[in-house]
Amino acid sequence: MEGSKISVEESERYCRQLLIFGEEGQNRLKNSHVAIAGAGGLGSPVAYYLAVAGVGSLTIIDKDVVELSNLNRQILHYDEDIGIEKVESASIKLKRINPHITVHAKSENIDPSSVDSLIGDASVIVDAMDNFETRYILNSFAVKNRKILVHGAVRSFDGQVTTVIPGKSACLACIFPDVKVSDKVPVIGITPGIIGLLQANEVIKHLLGIGEGLGNRLLLWDGLTGRLEEIKLKKRPDCPVCGNEYSMED
Amino acid sequence: MKVKVKTFARFRELFGSDLAIDLPEGTGITGLVSGICGNDPEKQDALCGKEGNILGHVIVAVNGVRLDRDDFPTFSLKEGDEVALYPPVSGG
Numbered sequence: 001m002e003g004s005k006i007s008v009e010e011s012e013r014y015c016r017q018l019l020i021f022g023e024e025g026q027n028r029l030k031n032s033h034v035a036i037a038g039a040g041g042l043g044s045p046v047a048y049y050l051a052v053a054g055v056g057s058l059t060i061i062d063k064d065v066v067e068l069s070n071l072n073r074q075i076l077h078y079d080e081d082i083g084i085e086k087v088e089s090a091s092i093k094l095k096r097i098n099p100h101i102t103v104h105a106k107s108e109n110i111d112p113s114s115v116d117s118l119i120g121d122a123s124v125i126v127d128a129m130d131n132f133e134t135r136y137i138l139n140s141f142a143v144k145n146r147k148i149l150v151h152g153a154v155r156s157f158d159g160q161v162t163t164v165i166p167g168k169s170a171c172l173a174c175i176f177p178d179v180k181v182s183d184k185v186p187v188i189g190i191t192p193g194i195i196g197l198l199q200a201n202e203v204i205k206h207l208l209g210i211g212e213g214l215g216n217r218l219l220l221w222d223g224l225t226g227r228l229e230e231i232k233l234k235k236r237p238d239c240p241v242c243g244n245e246y247s248m249e250d
Numbered sequence: 251m252k253v254k255v256k257t258f259a260r261f262r263e264l265f266g267s268d269l270a271i272d273l274p275e276g277t278g279i280t281g282l283v284s285g286i287c288g289n290d291p292e293k294q295d296a297l298c299g300k301e302g303n304i305l306g307h308v309i310v311a312v313n314g315v316r317l318d319r320d321d322f323p324t325f326s327l328k329e330g331d332e333v334a335l336y337p338p339v340s341g342g
């Protein structure tokens with residue numbers, strides 16, 4: 001395949017996962033670019049695990065600075081990082097945990113005019129945001145530009161995950177047409193830990209082209225009962241975002 | 251007829267989970283939720299509004315498959331159906 005190949009040192013670093021998907025799969029990860037929107041509770045585990053898995057290029061987008069009240073869940077950031085940009089803090093940790101990857105730190109707000117340049121040529125977008133206003137912007141962009149969007153969200157001990165495959169599966173506007181703005185959502189760090197890892201798992205499967213993705217499936221995690229449920233979804237033909245898209249099978 | 255209702259996230263706190271409900275034959279989704287809400291203003295605010303119209307963001311699934319809002323008026327529940335009511339979460 002095109003692109004650079006892993007070094008001898010990298011093949012030692014990744015030897016346990018090379019047993020799963022081989023050098024070709026690892027090269028594929030090395031030549032992949034994933035954008036993570038949000039460096040908070042969800043973005044932290046997503047970024048860590050994609051970094052150690054060897055996803056070659058990570059764009060991290062977040063406008064905030066680290067605050068003390070973030071530290072119960074946003075494990076990219078440490079006590080000494082309070083007051084610095086989250087993307088700067090993230091970038092330092094990710095380069096230390098895997099020097100073989102490239103991190104693009106973007107301390108900017110995601111809005112309809114900035115989203116294109118922020119996501120760049122990433123083929124997959126991870127929705128690790130904390131509000132639906134921005135999620136709808138990412139969703140429209142992903143559908144229009146045919147990029148995979150891996151959605152996750154949490155509250156308290158509960159979380160949800162799904163994947164938007166433009167042209168094939170329901171988009172966020174099909175699934176969540178009217179989610180209200182909510183501030184200061186209660187969260188225990190374990191929940192975005194679990195949901196973020198399910199999102200990272202989706203990204204890896206998609207990049208490698210293995211397994212069964214979460215397109216048209218909404219997973220609901222209930223941490224208090226320890227149960228994972230699934231709701232089957234379908235595209236809404238009249239969806240204002242993806243309704244006019246041609247199906248990829250056409 | 252008996253149907254089972256499963257609730258999630260805030261709805262579990264508000265309504266309890268795994269409810270077994272006895273309904274007249276042919277009851278639809280709106281009838282089910284207005285029964286669950288009763289006259290409790292907190293429950294109405296969270297799920298069905300004052301007029302018994304299910305709030306726009308609530309996800310309703312029957313036997314594991316999401317039911318589109320447009321289908322609410324024509325959909326009738328059957329004996330043994332399992333209805334899931336999910337208020338999407340939004341934190342990160």
Ligand SMILES: [Zn+2]
Pocket residue numbers: 170171172173174175235236239240241242243
């Ligand atoms: Zn849609």
